[in-house]
Amino acid sequence: MVRLARTIFGMLFGWIVAGVLSIFGRFHHDPMQGKTQRRTFVRNAALGASTSVLALTGATFVALMWPNKTGAFGSKITVPKADVPAVDGAPFRHVQGKFYLVNSKDGLMALYTKCPHLGCAVPWVGPADSPSAFQCPCHGSMYDYVGVRTGGPAPRPMDYMGVSVDPDGNVVVDTGDIQRRTGFEASQAVKYS
Numbered sequence: 576m577v578r579l580a581r582t583i584f585g586m587l588f589g590w591i592v593a594g595v596l597s598i599f600g601r602f603h604h605d606p607m608q609g610k611t612q613r614r615t616f617v618r619n620a621a622l623g624a625s626t627s628v629l630a631l632t633g634a635t636f637v638a639l640m641w642p643n644k645t646g647a648f649g650s651k652i653t654v655p656k657a658d659v660p661a662v663d664g665a666p667f668r669h670v671q672g673k674f675y676l677v678n679s680k681d682g683l684m685a686l687y688t689k690c691p692h693l694g695c696a697v698p699w700v701g702p703a704d705s706p707s708a709f710q711c712p713c714h715g716s717m718y719d720y721v722g723v724r725t726g727g728p729a730p731r732p733m734d735y736m737g738v739s740v741d742p743d744g745n746v747v748v749d750t751g752d753i754q755r756r757t758g759f760e761a762s763q764a765v766k767y768s
């Protein structure tokens with residue numbers, strides 16, 4: 576809908592430019608002779624037509640290529656307190672934000688769902704105490720509850736995102752803050768009570 580509106584805007588812009596140029600061409604006079612010069616008029620009309628086509632094409636191209644917001648990924652996302660999993664509970668998955676919120680005894684972590692091997696989405700299979708709680712279907716990489724690699728070709732643990740907790744107990748995940756690591760440290764988790 577937004578893209579359609581931008582395209583229509585681009586076309587209107589082009590038509591306005593064409594109209595302005597057409598008016599200039601129509602009223603161009605030679606003050607010395609007091610009459611419209613046919614040759615100048617034709618040249619201006621051709622110039623106006625060419626410019627209008629270019630303006631239309633350019634405006635439409637810009638409208639179509641304008642970057643669209645593709646959802647919540649890249650921004651801060653609030654997970655309501657009611658959706659925060661219990662300690663060692665099944666993770667809360669935010670599909671658009673591309674993360675799992677897990678709650679280990681060390682605290683909360685938001686694990687990036689993108690497999691650090693070749694980028695497939697990694698499903699949760701559970702349970703929390705399994706060394707393969709997350710299993711990538713593409714090449715078999717496995718990760719435990721806090722995203723540490725326990726098998727397969729992945730070169731590192733699952734990446735994680737910045738997490739904070741607001742005064743009401745809601746959890747804010749910064750999906751624009753994705754961090755790599757070589758293993759798990761308690762400092763990667765955010766205490767939650």
Ligand code: FES
Nearest residue numbers: 690692693711714
């Ligand atoms: S993409 Fe996940 S193991 Fe290859």
